[in-house]
Structure formats: structure tokens, C-alpha cells
Amino acid sequence: MSADPPITPELVAAHGLKPDEYQRILTLIGREPSFTELGIFSAMWNEHCSYKSSRIHLRKLPTKAPWVIQGPGENAGVIDIGDGEACIFKMESHNHPSYIEPHQGAATGVGGILRDVFTMGARPVASLDLLRFGAPEHPLMRHLIAGVASGIGSYGNSFGVPTVGGSTKFDRRYNGNILVNAMAVGIARQDEIFYAKATGVGNPIVYLGSKTGRDGIHGATMASAAFEADAQEKRPTVQVGDPFAEKLLLEACLELMKTGAVIAIQDMGAAGLTSSAVEMGAKGNLGIELDLDAVPCREPGMSAYEMLLSESQERMLMVLAPEKAAEAEAVFRKWGLDFAIIGKTTDDLRFVIKHEGEIKADLPIKELGDEAPVYDRPSVLTPRPATIAADTIVPPISHGEALLRLIGSPDLASKLWITEQYDSLILGNTIQGPGGDAALIRLGDGPKGLALTADVTQRYCEADPYEGGKQAVTMAWRNLTAVGALPLAVTDNLNFGNPENPKIMGQFIGCLEGIGEACRALDFPIVSGNVSLYNASEGQDIPPTPAIGGVGLLEDASRGATLSIKRPGDAILLLGE
Amino acid sequence: MKARVTVTLRKGILDPQGKAIEGALKTQGLTGIESVRQGKVFDIELSETLVGTAETLLEEACRKLLANQVVEDFRIEILTEY
Amino acid sequence: MKARVTVTLRKGILDPQGKAIEGALKTQGLTGIESVRQGKVFDIELSETLVGTAETLLEEACRKLLANQVVEDFRIEILTEY
Amino acid sequence: MNAAVILFPGSNRENDVCRALEQASGKAPARVWHAEDYLPLGTDLVVLPGGFSYGDYLRCGAIAAQAPIMKAVAAHAARGGLVLGICNGFQILVESGLLPGILMRNANLRFLCRMQHLKIERTDTAFTSHYRPGQVIKVAIAHGEGNYVADEDTLARLEGDGRVAFRYCDAQGTLGGAANPNGSLHDIAGIYSENFNVLGLMPHPENLIEPIIGGTDGLPLFLSLAQFKKAA
Ligand SMILES: Nc1ncnc2c1ncn2[C@@H]1O[C@H](COP(=O)(O)OP(=O)(O)O)[C@@H](O)[C@H]1O
Numbered sequence: 005m006s007a008d009p010p011i012t013p014e015l016v017a018a019h020g021l022k023p024d025e026y027q028r029i030l031t032l033i034g035r036e037p038s039f040t041e042l043g044i045f046s047a048m049w050n051e052h053c054s055y056k057s058s059r060i061h062l063r064k065l066p067t068k069a070p071w072v073i074q075g076p077g078e079n080a081g082v083i084d085i086g087d088g089e090a091c092i093f094k095m096e097s098h099n100h101p102s103y104i105e106p107h108q109g110a111a112t113g114v115g116g117i118l119r120d121v122f123t124m125g126a127r128p129v130a131s132l133d134l135l136r137f138g139a140p141e142h143p144l145m146r147h148l149i150a151g152v153a154s155g156i157g158s159y160g161n162s163f164g165v166p167t168v169g170g171s172t173k174f175d176r177r178y179n180g181n182i183l184v185n186a187m188a189v190g191i192a193r194q195d196e197i198f199y200a201k202a203t204g205v206g207n208p209i210v211y212l213g214s215k216t217g218r219d220g221i222h223g224a225t226m227a228s229a230a231f232e233a234d235a236q237e238k239r240p241t242v243q244v245g246d247p248f249a250e251k252l253l254l255e256a257c258l259e260l261m262k263t264g265a266v267i268a269i270q271d272m273g274a275a276g277l278t279s280s281a282v283e284m285g286a287k288g289n290l291g292i293e294l295d296l297d298a299v300p301c302r303e304p305g306m307s308a309y310e311m312l313l314s315e316s317q318e319r320m321l322m323v324l325a326p327e328k329a330a331e332a333e334a335v336f337r338k339w340g341l342d343f344a345i346i347g348k349t350t351d352d353l354r355f356v357i358k359h360e361g362e363i364k365a366d367l368p369i370k371e372l373g374d375e376a377p378v379y380d381r382p383s384v385l386t387p388r389p390a391t392i393a394a395d396t397i398v399p400p401i402s403h404g405e406a407l408l409r410l411i412g413s414p415d416l417a418s419k420l421w422i423t424e425q426y427d428s429l430i431l432g433n434t435i436q437g438p439g440g441d442a443a444l445i446r447l448g449d450g451p452k453g454l455a456l457t458a459d460v461t462q463r464y465c466e467a468d469p470y471e472g473g474k475q476a477v478t479m480a481w482r483n484l485t486a487v488g489a490l491p492l493a494v495t496d497n498l499n500f501g502n503p504e505n506p507k508i509m510g511q512f513i514g515c516l517e518g519i520g521e522a523c524r525a526l527d528f529p530i531v532s533g534n535v536s537l538y539n540a541s542e543g544q545d546i547p548p549t550p551a552i553g554g555v556g557l558l559e560d561a562s563r564g565a566t567l568s569i570k571r572p573g574d575a576i577l578l579l580g581e
Numbered sequence: 582m583k584a585r586v587t588v589t590l591r592k593g594i595l596d597p598q599g600k601a602i603e604g605a606l607k608t609q610g611l612t613g614i615e616s617v618r619q620g621k622v623f624d625i626e627l628s629e630t631l632v633g634t635a636e637t638l639l640e641e642a643c644r645k646l647l648a649n650q651v652v653e654d655f656r657i658e659i660l661t662e663y
Numbered sequence: 664m665k666a667r668v669t670v671t672l673r674k675g676i677l678d679p680q681g682k683a684i685e686g687a688l689k690t691q692g693l694t695g696i697e698s699v700r701q702g703k704v705f706d707i708e709l710s711e712t713l714v715g716t717a718e719t720l721l722e723e724a725c726r727k728l729l730a731n732q733v734v735e736d737f738r739i740e741i742l743t744e745y
Numbered sequence: 746m747n748a749a750v751i752l753f754p755g756s757n758r759e760n761d762v763c764r765a766l767e768q769a770s771g772k773a774p775a776r777v778w779h780a781e782d783y784l785p786l787g788t789d790l791v792v793l794p795g796g797f798s799y800g801d802y803l804r805c806g807a808i809a810a811q812a813p814i815m816k817a818v819a820a821h822a823a824r825g826g827l828v829l830g831i832c833n834g835f836q837i838l839v840e841s842g843l844l845p846g847i848l849m850r851n852a853n854l855r856f857l858c859r860m861q862h863l864k865i866e867r868t869d870t871a872f873t874s875h876y877r878p879g880q881v882i883k884v885a886i887a888h889g890e891g892n893y894v895a896d897e898d899t900l901a902r903l904e905g906d907g908r909v910a911f912r913y914c915d916a917q918g919t920l921g922g923a924a925n926p927n928g929s930l931h932d933i934a935g936i937y938s939e940n941f942n943v944l945g946l947m948p949h950p951e952n953l954i955e956p957i958i959g960g961t962d963g964l965p966l967f968l969s970l971a972q973f974k975k976a977a
Pocket residue numbers: 132133134135167168169170171172173415416417418419422423437438439440441442459
């Protein structure tokens with residue numbers, strides 16, 4: 005085993021930590037961090053985990069309503085849908101991985117969001133996806149579109165959840181940075197919801213699922229690997245999805261949850277073992293001690309650093325009731341999944357990592373999350389565009405030509421080529437799949453149903469972030485009401501460019517204000533979501549794209565309205581202005 | 582001319598297929614099998630008669646279509662018997 | 664010991680995957696490619712050290728699982744470097 | 746009718762087919778784990794449900810075909826017991842040799858989920874007695890590897906014995922062309938065993954059993970099965 009590299013300013017920079025952020029680490033722990041600790045900080049304090057650029061703005065969103073059981077902050081949001089049942093849902097992005105390897109990137113995006121939902125005890129009943137591609141004629145685009153569609157399809161189809169809706173649009177400003185946002189929706193009994201908060205000192209921490217490999221260890225390893233002889237071998241690798249393992253994980257988790265063995269559970273998503281363990285401990289006001297020698301590994305010779313930062317898929321972390329550990333293990337063996345006790349909860353509020361007889365990290369667990377930097381980044385609000393009086397515009401082309409162009413535009417073209425690759429019918433509850441205003445599914449044997457939608461019009465958000473944000477929410481609301489549902493709550497995925505650019509920050513703030521305003525006016529709270537910043541390539545930022553996922557309830561799904569005209573002679577009414 | 586292109590997963594990349602097959606072989610009682618990784622072969626007939634040109638052509642085919650170089654490696658063999 | 668098992672479609676059996684790849688290569692302008700047939704390789708690590716025993720084991724693996732002999736043939740190679 | 750639905754790791758349409766069986770027969774089927782050696786006593790019908798057993802890695806259905814329970818299923822079929830394999834279940838049946846041929850990747854290499862018309866080839870079997878002769882039905886398909894391939898002799902035998910159960914067609918019943926979604930030879934969507942007690946098909950009749958979900962053209966298959974045993 006090679007020794008850990010020394011901590012240099014270059015190494016710190018390669019971990020995405022700014023000099024003042026590193027200073028903050030020094031002050032916090034009163035010494036130089038070890039290499040492993042540096043990796044932990046970089047994972048916990050990057051934009052993805054810490055929300056450092058967006059946190060102060062997100063606080064302004066409305067997240068409460070009498071029917072909200074759990075708002076943002078857990079794996080997914082939870083709402084009351086009556087009869088003791090809860091709907092659990094969330095949306096998440098996998099933009100960058102999908103550009104590097106579209107099939108696996110999109111597939112693992114779907115896998116990740118499904119895990120978020122079933123981690124909380126829900127059985128997934130539907131998924132949706134929002135896609136933004138570049139210009140169809142861009143040389144890479146065919147490959148990206150085909151790969152993303154097959155990736156989403158293959159994961160959801162094999163896992164066994166119907167993909168019932170979404171949205172696909174094209175704009176050349178996504179040429180270098182496509183968007184792949186996936187939304188998952190599940191159902192659980194309200195008294196059988198599981199959370200990430202650990203309780204009890206000395207309880208076993210259990211690792212479940214697939215083995216850990218060197219998957220998706222972030223770019224920092226590349227730099228650090230230069231210190232090792234076999235750098236080439238250890239270059240960060242793409243995460244590969246295994247929907248089969250995920251399906252087994254789902255069934256095993258739901259079976260285990262019924263036994264009462266699970267105290268806390270968290271899926272290993274971004275920043276894998278590190279963020280899941282820290283989160284469980286910090287939420288429960290407990291320390292966590294892990295012994296990495298017990299972690300099931302796919303490859304020999306993995307370092308503590310690699311195990312802590314690996315983003316291998318289809319893995320979970322649980323705190324178990326000690327007396328039920330054997331029963332839990334039996335369930336996991338039945339499903340052919342790895343199961344290992346890799347640590348315990350402690351009362352000292354430290355995050356301690358042991359590996360090969362050494363202490364590789366010893367950090368204050370709460371501060372890892374709470375003391376992450378928070379930025380109020382400079383912003384320049386997008387100026388309100390002047391109102392244009394319609395009668396002052398000379399039509400540039402004839403109506404006929406305009407109609408032809410509209411029909412021929414990729415945005416309006418049929419998306420069947422994509423959606424036919426998704427199993428939208430499995431579970432036998434899909435009343436309206438892809439192709440309607442909102443998807444419509446029946447819950448169990450009925451009569452209740454859910455309406456689901458995911459969309460945004462980035463063109464509006466770019467022209468006027470505030471109005472565009474409002475429009476995105478009201479569109480979701482209208483889509484849900486159009487199928488006959490009562491809109492209940494929202495999940496969002498805020499895709500923006502580089503937040504260090506004040507104009508982009510202005511777009512972000514503008515959109516959020518619009519979204520918040522519309523949600524408040526409509527009593528349509530935001531219960532979960534995700535922020536994806538730095539969507540830019542070669543200096544080109546994407547248009548502001550705050551995806552809105554909406555969920556609505558129908559007391560009687562058979563009363564739902566679908567898009568198709570039912571018979572000749574029916575009257576057509578136009579409502580509204 | 583005949584050629585065979587073999588495409589295999591890069592080292593370290595998860596191979597769910599290989600893993601499932603490995604598990605199945607083990608439960609079938611085939612002890613002695615430690616690990617399995619799955620790849621693809623393409624048996625290709627070419628109208629080309631120059632080995633050098635054929636190799637260039639196949640390399641292009643691999644880069645464009647047959648292999649996904651983010652996760653896969655490829656190897657080209659010209660099978661002389663033609 | 665390391666071994667490679669190659670499974671290919673029998674002659675005369677339709678290969679939609681090969682056909683589609685062949686078509687795609689042709690539309691990519693890779694002239695000179697006449698036909699493509701796709702097969703699978705399995706790279707297998709064995710704890711066995713006797714070549715003969717390993718071959719018997721692998722043959723059983725092929726018959727039981729790796730190849731569907733209705734439509735596929737298989738070939739076993741022991742890669743000596745172990 | 747006593748039905749047993751086999752669960753393999755990766756099965757995912759077992760609830761769909763259980764619902765259809767229960768709706769048709771009034772009786773919930775038994776669920777049998779693949780690692781079992783025996784079927785429940787008195788089983789009339791074995792169902793291999795849709796899904797991605799073992800991820801459909803290697804060849805679809807190949808690993809599941811080796812499961813312990815499959816010996817019992819083969820014995821049940823040999824005794825004349827009814828076996829229904831839907832989608833992945835069909836793939837498992839051909840991989841285990843209970844039906845001839847093989848299911849290969851769809852001709853366009855893509856997974857395809859859509860509504861599909863089928864022509865019912867005969868109505869004198871345990872599976873189709875509730876359909877009208879020559880009836881064209883609309884059911885769902887959802888598969889990536891449903892391209893039925895067999896050698897000439899096998900195809901000739903299947904045709905000669907009248908063992909093709911369903912063929913892909915358009916709404917008017919015209920076979921082939923664009924109506925064939927996956928390139929299957931002879932537009933085959935499902936076939937019977939020699940004694941007509943084993944049926945494998947790619948489409949999902951279990952997803953078309955209620956008007957609210959898009960139609961009821963799948964229901965007669967389950968009604969046929971339910972009443973076949975009641976009559977016997
Ligand atoms: N990626 C996708 N996944 C699932 N459904 C999709 C996807 N893209 C589009 N759809 C479905 O196809 C229909 C048309 O979508 P789209 O072309 O994006 O237009 P719009 O958002 O204006 O309805 C919608 O009903 C949507 O649910």
C-alpha cells in the first residue's frame with residue numbers, strides 16, 4: 005500500500021476547496037487534516053452535498069401545509085394522501101454523468117432517485133424524467149439521446165416501475181451540458197415511514213447491497229492518484245447501474261422494515277459512505293465509528309479514502325436494533341445481497357474511521373455538515389423585459405409557414421421514439437402514461453389515483469426568471485387539474501449555470517422568488533428537491549431550468565380526464581382568457 | 582478477409598452481468614470458478630484485402646460504434662485464413 | 664488459472680444484433696465491412712490448477728449455462744499465463 | 746383452479762398476473778419462491794411471470810431456467826399440467842427446453858412498450874376458449890428481446906401442428922410488416938407445447954383486464970384458464 009500523499013495547496017485545490025475553505029477546516033479541527041479527512045471535507049463541502057451557494061435562498065421556499073408529513077431535508081418529501089397512506093417523492097439530476105456516459109449516467113440517475121424513495125419505506129409506483137438536449141444536429145446528440153433513453157428505460161423496466169411521464173426539449177445551449185432529471189414516486193403507510201436519524205448508543209451500523217468498487221470517485225482522486233505508481237489503474241471510473249441488484253435491494257429492504265429491525269436507514273448516493281454515515285449520526289446527535297476492514301469490496305487494496313468516497317450504486321446504510329441483527333442478515337442472504345456490520349453509533353459526536361489498524365479520520369460529526377461554508381453570492385437580477393404590444397409586431401412569416409415550422413420543431417415533435425422504450429404499463433395501474441398533460445395512475449385497486457407531472461419552460465425563465473418561475477409552477481398545477489386531480493405538493497430540480505457568475509445567480513434568485521410566490525398563492529408546498537449548479541461548458545451556461553415536479557390526488561381515479569377526444573360531435577370549450 | 586474484434590470491460594468497472602453469471606455458476610455447484618467477466622466479440626467479414634487498411638477500418642469501427650471507450654477496451658485480430 | 668470462453672451463434676441462425684450493427688457501420692460510411700455477427704466472451708478465473716480439470720469444469724459451465732446449444736457454439740481457451 | 750406463480754429474483758410482473766388470476770378465478774394464486782423443490786399440492790396451473798429474472802443478464806431466462814423449482818415445473822408439464830409463461834416467463838420456458846426456439850433481441854435493438862394487436866390462432870385450448878375464432882385482440886407488449894427465432898424444421902413443425910398461439914397483426918388482423926414489433930419469424934407472439942398444455946407468449950394479457958387501464962382483451966385468457974379446470 006502506498007502512503008497517503010502530503011497535503012499541499014495543489015492537493016487542496018484539486019479537492020475543490022478554496023484557500024479560505026481550507027483555512028476553515030484548519031480552524032475547525034486545530035490541525036492539518038489527513039488525506040482521508042481532506043477527502044471527507046471535500047465531499048461534504050462541495051456544492052452537491054452542502055448547497056453552499058443555494059442554501060440561504062432555498063430557505064425562502066414554502067414547505068409547509070397541513071398535509072405535508074415531511075418537507076425537505078430527508079431522502080424524499082412525504083405527503084398525506086388520506087386513508088393512512090403517504091406519497092413519498094423526489095426529483096434529482098444526473099446531468100454531468102449522463103454527458104460522460106449517457107446510458108450509465110441516466111440509468112444510475114434513475115437508480116439513485118428510486119433508492120431515495122424506497123429508503124423511506126415506500127414501494128415505488130411511478131417514475132418520470134425531464135430531459136434537455138442540445139441541437140438535434142449536434143454531432144454528439146444522437147448518441148446522447150439514444151444512450152439516455154435506453155439508460156432510463158433499461159433501469160426502470162428491469163426494476164419494475166412504470167415510467168409514466170416527463171418532458172423532452174432541445175436547445176443548442178445544452179449542447180455541452182445536457183440535463184437528465186429523474187423523479188420517483190412511492191407509496192407507504194404513514195405509520196411505516198423510515199428516516200435517516202440514528203438513535204441509541206452502541207447500535208450496529210450495517211452495510212447492505214452491492215460491493216464497493218472504485219466507481220465515480222470524484223475528480224480529486226485523479227490529482228491525488230498522481231502520487232501513486234499505478235495512477236492509471238486507479239483513475240476514477242464511471243458508475244455502472246445494476247437494476248437487478250436494486251430490485252433485490254428494494255424487496256429486501258421492504259421485507260426487513262416489516263420486522264422492526266430498522267432504526268435508521270440512508271441510501272449511499274453522492275459521496276457514498278461518507279455522507280450517509282455523517283448524516284445519520286448528525287441527525288441523531290450521535291457519533292459514528294466505522295471499521296472499514298469490514299466493508300465488502302469488489303477490488304482488493306482499496307484505501308480508506310477510496311471506500312469513503314466511492315459512489316458505487318445499489319448500497320444502503322442502516323442502524324439496526326442489535327437484537328434483530330441475525331434476522332436482518334437472514335433476509336439479506338435470502339436475496340443474495342452483501343451484509344456486513346461495519347461500525348457502531350457512539351456518544352462522542354465524532355466521525356471516526358478505522359482501517360488496517362490505523363485511525364484514518366477523527367472529525368467532529370456535526371460540524372462536518374453544520375459548519376460547511378454558506379455563500380451569499382453576488383447577483384445581478386435579470387432586467388425585466390419591456391412589454392411588447394402585440395399589434396406593433398409585423399408577422400415575420402405567414403401563419404401557414406409558422407404552423408409548418410411549429411409542427412416540424414423538435415420540441416413539439418412526438419416523443420414516442422423515447423417513451424416507447426419505457427415500460428409505462430407495468431403494475432397494471434397506468435390510466436394515462438406518456439403523452440398527456442399529466443400522467444394518471446391508480447393507487448392499488450383504487451378508487452384513489454395520483455396525477456404526476458414534470459416540466460419547465462426554460463425560455464420563459466430566461467426572458468424573465470421571476471415570471472418564468474411562477475409559470476413553471478402554475479403549469480404543473482394546470483397539468484394536474486387538467487386530468488381532474490387536486491394538486492398537493494411539488495418537488496423541484498433547480499438546474500442552473502455557474503453560480504459564481506452574478507448574472508446566473510440573479511437568474512437563480514429570480515426563479516426561486518417566482519416559484520415561491522406561485523407555490524404560496526396556490527398552497528402548493530415544495531417538499532423535496534435538488535439543486536444542480538455549474539451546468540456550463542466552455543463558458544456557455546445553460547438557460548435557467550428549474551424543473552418542477554407536481555403531485556396531485558384524485559379521490560376517484562375513474563373520474564380522471566385524459567387527453568384524447570372521445571367521440572365525434574362532442575363540444576369543445578375554451579376556458580380562461 | 583475475416584477479423585474478430587473483442588470488446589471487454591475496463592478493469593475496475595462493475596460488471597453486473599459477469600457477477601450474476603458467477604453467482605449462478607457457483608450455485609450450480611461448479612466449484613473452482615472464482616470470477617467471471619463478460620465481454621463481446623464481433624466476427625466481421627471484410628471486402629478489404631490489405632491487412633493494414635482493414636485494421637484501420639476496424640479501429641474506426643470500434644471507436645465509432647463497437648466499443649464504448651469510457652468503459653470498454655477493444656482488441657482487433659485479423660484471422661489470416663481467408 | 665485464467666480462461667476465456669467464446670460463445671458464438673451457430674451458422675444459419677439469424678443475428679438481429681449483428682445485422683443492426685452491420686447496418687449502422689455501413690451508414691457510418693465504413694465501406695469494406697461486409698457482415699457482422701456478434702457473440703460473447705467470458706473471462707473466467709479459476710482456482711483449479713490442472714488444465715484438464717479446468718477444461719472439464721468449463722465445458723460443464725458452457726453446457727449448463729453459458730451457451731444455449733440450440734443456437735450457439737462455444738470454445739474454451741486456457742490462457743496459460745497464471 | 747389452483748394457480749402457482751413462481752417468483753425468481755428479478756421477477757416484476759408477478760403482482761400484475763396474480764391480480765388477473767384472482768379476478769378471473771376468485772382465488773388468489775400461491776406464490777412460490779424459485780429455490781423451492783416442490784409445487785404446492787394440487788397445483789393446476791403454473792405461471793412464470795414477466796420481469797427481468799437475474800437482470801436478464803447472460804441470455805433472458807437462462808439463469809432462471811436452472812432454478813430448483815424448474816424441475817418441478819417440468820414434471821408438472823410432463824404430467825399434462827398447465828404452464829403459462831408470459832414475457833420473461835416465455836424466455837424461461839424456451840431456455841429450459843419446455844418450448845422450442847429462442848427469443849432474441851428485438852430487430853431494432855430497442856425495448857418496446859406499446860399496445861399491440863394479436864390474432865388468436867385457435868380457440869380450442871385451455872388458454873383461449875373464451876376468445877372467438879379469428880378474433881383480433883389488443884394487449885400490451887413490453888420487451889427488449891421478443892424476437893422469436895427457430896430453425897426451419899422447428900417452424901414447420903409448429904405450423905404443421907397448429908402450435909402457433911398468437912401472431913402480431915394490425916387492428917384489421919393483417920399480419921406482418923409494421924405490425925410485427927420485434928422481427929419474430931412468422932409474426933409469432935406465442936406458441937404451445939406439443940400437448941397444448943404449455944403456452945409461452947411475449948405480450949402481457951395481465952395488463953389488459955379492466956376498462957380503466959385501457960381494455961379487457963386480456964381477461965378471456967384468464968377466464969379460459971379459470972373455467973377450464975372448473976369444467977374438468
Ligand atoms: N423523457 C420523457 N419521459 C417520459 N415521458 C415523456 C418524456 N418526454 C416527453 N414525455 C411525454 O410526452 C408528452 C410530450 O412531451 P413534450 O414533448 O416534452 O411536450 P410537453 O411538455 O409540451 O407536453 C408528455 O405527455 C410527456 O409526458
